[in-house]
Amino acid sequence: MASIKDVAALAGVHRSTVSRIINGEGVFRSDTKRKVEQAMAELNYRPSAIARSLATASSNMTGLLVTYYTGGFFGQMMEQVQAELDLHKKFLITAQGHHSAEGEREAIRRFHALRCEGYVLNSRHLSDDELRELAQESTPFVILDRVVEGLESRCITFDHTLAAKMAVEHLIEQGHRHIGCITGPISRPSSHLRLQGYKEALHQSAISFEPAFCAEGDYGRKSGYLAAEQLHRSAPSMTALFSCSEEMTQGALQYFHEHNVKLPQQLSLISFDSIELCAALYPQVSSVHFPISQMAQTAVELLMCQLNQTECSITKHFVPELRLRQSINKQAIPEV
């Protein structure tokens, strides 16, 4: 593999001249420039990003931690982060946390070994303390979709509670009073927040919270199917349902289809949605949109500001948006 030395030799100039020409620093005699460019072409020379990193003490790499590569949600994140990094001519290094604190730690170790200049962390399992500790070190990072006390300036956040509340409020406005909920795993903070929003909406309309109207899933499709089954049994009077993830919604729809529950005639449905899967279901499902793409993009922008030490006043907090589709019916409000 040709190195800068070979190019210099072939062009009959010094390495540093080649380096300068590559980086467009300074002014050169046009024939020197031509000779060098010719030599580079001839040797199919590409500067080694690695050697350059070492020399400049900057790797030009950014680490992105996601839980998995599969699933549209993480795909969106990677896509956006890559696009934004491309703009800044930075390399992307991805790693998976695999739903464990140790996995996430390992990912960060990898970024560190590669001397990434900054990280975008969609961390779900590192404790707030551990994250605060990490903030003591010199590598800047941004936390995507999580609020960590003391690290507010690095957090890109979304109001999960409000989102859930808006969804359920909408159901209530349509006249529904018997509203079920398929939650995520209760152990996960985001699930907790969403359940909270469900409860708040009910409370606000003086509808009592019934455990029989809740079923816990794991955000996965299969669990949505099972949760739908459970609710079908435990809450036969249910006329509307709020599902905390698009995958679970898909599973639930599968169950309802198999058991001849017609949407929206017999049951209205609204769902959390980040990757616009809800529009792909049939019937198309109304949703509250969780704008992970924009959040991911913003995360990179914020990180770049930190890297350049520039002040930037970016919106770091995102708000939900209702997207109404075919899955909701009005319910006659019962005479009291």
Add this chain to the structure above:
Amino acid sequence: MASIKDVAALAGVHRSTVSRIINGEGVFRSDTKRKVEQAMAELNYRPSAIARSLATASSNMTGLLVTYYTGGFFGQMMEQVQAELDLHKKFLITAQGHHSAEGEREAIRRFHALRCEGYVLNSRHLSDDELRELAQESTPFVILDRVVEGLESRCITFDHTLAAKMAVEHLIEQGHRHIGCITGPISRPSSHLRLQGYKEALHQSAISFEPAFCAEGDYGRKSGYLAAEQLHRSAPSMTALFSCSEEMTQGALQYFHEHNVKLPQQLSLISFDSIELCAALYPQVSSVHFPISQMAQTAVELLMCQLNQTECSITKHFVPELRLRQSINKQAIPEV
């Protein structure tokens, strides 16, 4: 950031000793080892993968080219490739080709700049010639899901034609004779191969090929919806349908749901499937499975063999497998 020098100084030994201890090369006095390990811990030292790359002339990085990060298909590929590379303690560098030859070229340039030791290419737009040219250079690579003449030893392949043929044959065995097809974009080789299989199956049973029974999509969901609509009009006698991608199948199902076409009562359906999306649809859709995960894993194995110059006799060719689900009905075979 602490360097090996700092560790050496703190431990009171030479850099090279530290290096040897890190890499477990040679034998050391136990107290030297202890001192060094203590110093490393104290400084939170991690060797720089970059400096190491430069010194050893091996980056330990592998490049993976995919078209996009989104979409379950590419997610699967990345997931498997990462898993396999983890086993070999290699770093993964991903890049997107964005459905253009120039995009794919740019991705490879990036790998080259990073001095990746090898590439896994899911290339769709580079010409065979360009790939053969690339093979002249010193970096080994493996081509995932494509056959390139002259590069057979580097290709991990799948029999798309046979897959399509098996799917349609199954429909025919169930008594269907009026079978539609939603194809991928005709310009893409894989689409062409699948359409070929459809035609072969028909031909083999003496069913004539009718253009009105084919609609072209772009492998995306929306296009599946539109194709279903088109076929619904142009081929009203159709009793069974073969869809060339799972996303298009999802779109088609959406259309049929909206237009009250019952599956499998009024229409039987079979689909290509790689990420097991078909089992998530309702009704669950029968499919021919395209084992992209295993192929991706195998691609890395093959690449590692090439890197280590070891002979390995891996199965490079994969075959389709039928997965029967709820979407197919028997059709009474008409009396002739």
Add this chain to the structure above:
DNA sequence: CTGAAAGCGCTAACAT
């Protein structure tokens, strides 16, 4: 068993 020295490919003062 450990130290000394050279070098990987590049950049960045400092000269001239």
Add this chain to the structure above:
DNA sequence: ATGTTAGCGCTTTCAG
């Protein structure tokens, strides 16, 4: 406008 020199953090002979 270009050459000289040193050095980034690590590995790898070669000594001893």
